[in-house]
Amino acid sequence: DQQVKQNSPSLSVQEGRISILNCDYTNSMFDYFLWYKKYPAEGPTFLISISSIKDKNEDGRFTVFLNKSAKHLSLHIVPSQPGDSAVYFCAASVLNTGNQFYFGTGTSLTVIP
Amino acid sequence: EAGVTQFPSHSVIEKGQTVTLRCDPISGHDNLYWYRRVMGKEIKFLLHFVKESKQDESGMPNNRFLAERTGGTYSTLKVQPAELEDSGVYFCASSRYRTPNYGYTFGSGTRLTVV
Numbered sequence: 001d002q003q004v005k006q007n008s009p010s011l012s013v014q015e016g017r018i019s020i021l022n023c024d025y026t027n028s029m030f031d032y033f034l035w036y037k038k039y040p041a042e043g044p045t046f047l048i049s050i051s052s053i054k055d056k057n058e059d060g061r062f063t064v065f066l067n068k069s070a071k072h073l074s075l076h077i078v079p080s081q082p083g084d085s086a087v088y089f090c091a092a093s094v095l096n097t098g099n100q101f102y103f104g105t106g107t108s109l110t111v112i113p
Numbered sequence: 114e115a116g117v118t119q120f121p122s123h124s125v126i127e128k129g130q131t132v133t134l135r136c137d138p139i140s141g142h143d144n145l146y147w148y149r150r151v152m153g154k155e156i157k158f159l160l161h162f163v164k165e166s167k168q169d170e171s172g173m174p175n176n177r178f179l180a181e182r183t184g185g186t187y188s189t190l191k192v193q194p195a196e197l198e199d200s201g202v203y204f205c206a207s208s209r210y211r212t213p214n215y216g217y218t219f220g221s222g223t224r225l226t227v228v
Contacts, residue, residue: 034216036216036219042221043222044156045219089156091216095212100169100172101216102158103155103156104155105153106153106156
């Protein structure tokens with residue numbers, strides 16, 4: 001059964017606006033979360049991470065929010081740029097028991113100029 | 114620093130044939146991982162090497178898949194015999210530390226098509 005879910009396969013946003021990508025997980029033992037960005041014909045690249053001891057982590061235009069009680073995290077991109085158009089994967093891990101990451105199915109973001 | 118290199122980038126084989134995928138991790142990265150993405154689904158873990166030892170192979174689908182990492186450098190993933198459901202993109206990733214706070218570095222993947 002899938003432990004990390006991204007229920008929106010695609011999202012379109014106007015350039016300059018906010019992009020919000022969502023991710024839900026079922027395993028309450030997950031204590032580390034990452035977002036990866038993937039362009040066509042390339043491997044996923046690390047974007048931003050958050051530990052379960054935090055509820056927010058910010059890096060430039062990218063902010064990840066974690067709501068542990070709801071088992072939900074989101075990635076905010078402000079302002080969105082055309083170069084942000086890519087597939088975004090949410091991933092989660094239980095760090096102390098090994099470092100296998102569980103990925104979602106991805107959300108394809110299109111930023112319209 | 115060179116990235117994670119995977120070869121070939123694409124492979125089309127017939128059902129029942131054998132295919133070997135290769136991954137060259139970043140130099141000095143003891144941890145090497147194989148993941149697979151099947152037709153728009155999630156990226157799923159296959160296995161994890163620490164140097165030449167298999168640390169976790171819980172994600173390997175069945176005994177048609179064999180991964181090796183001789184000498185703790187590059188790794189190969191052999192599928193023998195290949196089945197239609199093995200089609201997908203196979204990603205290799207590496208990291209220096211076992212608990213990578215910045216995730217892994219992924220290669221570009223090998224797109225395997227079994228016909």
